[in-house]
Amino acid sequence: MWDYTDKVMEHFRHPRNVGAIENADATGQVGSLVCGDALKLTLKINKETEVIEDAKFETFGCASAIASSSVLTEMIKGKTLAQAAKITNQDIADELGSLPAEKMHCSVMGMEALEAAVQSYRQGGKPVVFEQEAEKIVCHCFNVSEEAIIKAIRTNHLTTVEEVTFYTKAGGACGKCKGDIQKILDKVNSCSTPAATDTKDKKFAELTIVEKIKRIEKVLEEDIRPQLNMDGGSVELVDVNGWIVKVRLVGMCNGCLAADATLKGFIERTLKEKIDSDIVVEKA
Amino acid sequence: MKLIYLDNNATTPVDAAVFEAMKPYFVEKYGNASSMYPLAAESHHAMDKARKQVADLLGAAYADEIIFTGCATESDNTAIFSAVRSFPNKKHIITSAILHPLRYLESQGYKIDYIGVDKQGRFDMAQYKETLRDDTALVTVMWANNETGTIFPIAEIARLAKAHGALFHTDAVQVIGKLPLDVKNTQIDMLSLSGHKFNAPKGVGALYVRRGTRFTEFMMGGHQEKARRGGTENIPYIVGLGKAAELAKARAEGPALAKMAALRDRLQEGLLAKIPDSKLNGDPNHRVPNTVNISFGYIEGEAILMHLNEYGICASSGSACTSGSLEPSHVMRAMGVDFQFAHGSVRFSLSEDTTQEEVDKVLEVLPGIIENLRKISPFARLAK
Numbered sequence: 001m002w003d004y005t006d007k008v009m010e011h012f013r014h015p016r017n018v019g020a021i022e023n024a025d026a027t028g029q030v031g032s033l034v035c036g037d038a039l040k041l042t043l044k045i046n047k048e049t050e051v052i053e054d055a056k057f058e059t060f061g062c063a064s065a066i067a068s069s070s071v072l073t074e075m076i077k078g079k080t081l082a083q084a085a086k087i088t089n090q091d092i093a094d095e096l097g098s099l100p101a102e103k104m105h106c107s108v109m110g111m112e113a114l115e116a117a118v119q120s121y122r123q124g125g126k127p128v129v130f131e132q133e134a135e136k137i138v139c140h141c142f143n144v145s146e147e148a149i150i151k152a153i154r155t156n157h158l159t160t161v162e163e164v165t166f167y168t169k170a171g172g173a174c175g176k177c178k179g180d181i182q183k184i185l186d187k188v189n190s191c192s193t194p195a196a197t198d199t200k201d202k203k204f205a206e207l208t209i210v211e212k213i214k215r216i217e218k219v220l221e222e223d224i225r226p227q228l229n230m231d232g233g234s235v236e237l238v239d240v241n242g243w244i245v246k247v248r249l250v251g252m253c254n255g256c257l258a259a260d261a262t263l264k265g266f267i268e269r270t271l272k273e274k275i276d277s278d279i280v281v282e283k284a
Numbered sequence: 285m286k287l288i289y290l291d292n293n294a295t296t297p298v299d300a301a302v303f304e305a306m307k308p309y310f311v312e313k314y315g316n317a318s319s320m321y322p323l324a325a326e327s328h329h330a331m332d333k334a335r336k337q338v339a340d341l342l343g344a345a346y347a348d349e350i351i352f353t354g355c356a357t358e359s360d361n362t363a364i365f366s367a368v369r370s371f372p373n374k375k376h377i378i379t380s381a382i383l384h385p386l387r388y389l390e391s392q393g394y395k396i397d398y399i400g401v402d403k404q405g406r407f408d409m410a411q412y413k414e415t416l417r418d419d420t421a422l423v424t425v426m427w428a429n430n431e432t433g434t435i436f437p438i439a440e441i442a443r444l445a446k447a448h449g450a451l452f453h454t455d456a457v458q459v460i461g462k463l464p465l466d467v468k469n470t471q472i473d474m475l476s477l478s479g480h481k482f483n484a485p486k487g488v489g490a491l492y493v494r495r496g497t498r499f500t501e502f503m504m505g506g507h508q509e510k511a512r513r514g515g516t517e518n519i520p521y522i523v524g525l526g527k528a529a530e531l532a533k534a535r536a537e538g539p540a541l542a543k544m545a546a547l548r549d550r551l552q553e554g555l556l557a558k559i560p561d562s563k564l565n566g567d568p569n570h571r572v573p574n575t576v577n578i579s580f581g582y583i584e585g586e587a588i589l590m591h592l593n594e595y596g597i598c599a600s601s602g603s604a605c606t607s608g609s610l611e612p613s614h615v616m617r618a619m620g621v622d623f624q625f626a627h628g629s630v631r632f633s634l635s636e637d638t639t640q641e642e643v644d645k646v647l648e649v650l651p652g653i654i655e656n657l658r659k660i661s662p663f664a665r666l667a668k
Contacts, residue, residue, distance in 0.1 A: 009590075012587070012590060013594075015660060018659065018660045029662075033582070033623050033624050033627075033663055034623045036584060036626075036627040037584065038662055038663070039662070040662040057660075058660055058661060058662035058664075059660055059661070059662070060582065060583065060584060060661045060662055060663055061584050061587070062584050062585075062586035062587050062590075063586060063587050063590040065584070065587075066587060066660065
């Protein structure tokens with residue numbers, strides 16, 4: 001028997017805002033009949049203020065899925081889209097008092113439906129189905145992408161494969177992907193820099209320009225971009241001139257408060273370690 | 285609110301007569317069965333009697349074919365490891381269920397073949413015949429499926445295993461007290477049972493090992509159970525198991541089964557008639573008499589159970605959401621249940637004491653619960 005809070009049971013017994021808004025300004029959907037849970041969220045949004053004036057849901061799922069959907073509609077009503085977009089799965093769980101660890105994926109589903117709904121509004125109201133990037137699906141039983149797993153690990157400070165399963169369902173069925181989940185956990189949770197490789201053998205100055213670019217790109221691709229990608233950003237190589245490597249931060253890294261620290265403390269340091277200690281990284 | 289307990293495949297209450305039989309063995313008759321004085325002899329005799337009662341329940345030829353254990357899981361582990369240790373050159377095992385010790389053996393280089401079920405939950409005999417090999421150490425198959433109650437043709441499965449020189453083990457926890465048993469006239473080598481599934485307490489089980497079967501102990505320790513299971517015998521629980529076995533044998537051979545089956549059928553027919561988009565899981569013609577498993581389309585099982593709780597009705601679901609592991613029911617998946625039905629299965633398992641009023645209460649409240657859940661399901665429009 002799950003240890004559901006009174007508030008979970010209350011929302012399960014008397015769900016608020018059940019149904020679908022006609023001519024909704026935003027429709028976000030997540031899940032499927034196959035997965036065992038699904039949520040359809042419809043919103044009425046004030047075009048001037050972007051305030052969510054009404055929210056309704058339809059849910060296929062267990063008691064905590066129904067309660068998470070119900071409480072989510074209450075939480076977002078009266079908020080602007082920008083405010084609502086900041087709601088995390090932890091906020092949904094907190095609003096319910098708590099959820100059993102094994103049921104945290106129900107709150108994640110709420111967050112994903114909301115994300116899809118916001119996207120739907122930005123695209124003129126056409127329904128948007130929350131989709132995992134097909135090429136990066138880690139768990140094929142529940143269709144969970146690497147991105148979703150990384151996000152759950154970072155948001156909720158997860159450290160074990162079991163926790164990842166409780167939050168995302170990944171690994172919960174056949175279990176084949178548990179090894180992959182462990183690798184993702186190791187990657188996200190380790191701050192250590194990978195060991196130096198043989199690229200160090202030759203001095204950077206002796207290399208041709210093509211070799212220089214190849215070596216820099218290799219380190220960027222293997223050691224730097226995966227880390228930046230986890231924060232939703234990336235880096236592009238713009239130019240190489242002598243010791244000076246010019247790069248451009250893109251995505252979330254662009255304009256990030258920690259951009260300078262990323263440039264010097266991470267990118268430059270890694271290139272120094274991997275290729276040559278004389279390298280200087282500058283913003284393009 | 286009066287409890288309506290329809291989850292007897294999960295566990296059962298201890299029978300009052302069983303509890304009475306156990307009581308003297310806690311405070312008064314506490315002797316260690318191995319000791320050398322009359323107090324100890326009392327324990328020893330009580331255990332002998334219980335062994336005979338369990339042997340009679342199974343239709344075993346000899347009482348010493350019964351080894352007392354802590355639970356069916358221990359019995360299963362004992363049977364599996366005994367088979368592989370007794371036949372070290374055989375590296376193949378056939379099973380009907382994914383058991384944890386088998387996963388371990390797989391990691392140690394054993395080849396494990398899983399035999400599936402068809403749409404009605406029946407054992408795939410053709411696949412089984414093809415899978416048997418000369419180096420098959422063990423075939424282990426549940427006598428009846430716990431979720432659907434479907435009974436497997438165990439005597440035939442055992443005969444084929446023996447014909448290939450393999451040991452045969454069955455986990456019989458779901459058929460005790462629900463079928464008359466006669467193991468001596470089968471080729472079953474080992475059989476597991478669990479006390480709490482038939483009104484003995486939790487924490488006691490048994491393993492039947494046919495005389496002449498090669499055996500290696502699992503729980504290494506003392507000389508207890510003829511050195512087949514170390515550890516001081518749990519006399520009060522063993523006495524309880526014996527008494528419960530006596531009651532279960534009487535039940536399995538008396539009119540109780542027909543009464544249970546009639547009420548079960550009433551529940552089944554009523555639900556299928558009253559609730560659209562519902563379907564029966566399992567083989568209606570080969571089923572233990574107390575179990576019915578029905579899927580309700582487009583909704584999820586745990587939510588159904590939570591609403592049934594409001595009426596004091598206890599049932600269970602094969603739904604992924606009710607298991608700690610999030611694992612969807614292998615049985616439902618193996619049976620190829622259509623996906624719109626796969627998550628909404630509910631199992632009702634009756635007892636001898638289940639009444640018509642209780643069954644009728646379920647028939648009264650469940651259609652409304654299903655309707656309400658479908659109202660909030662995004663897939664309800666797919667329903668009829």
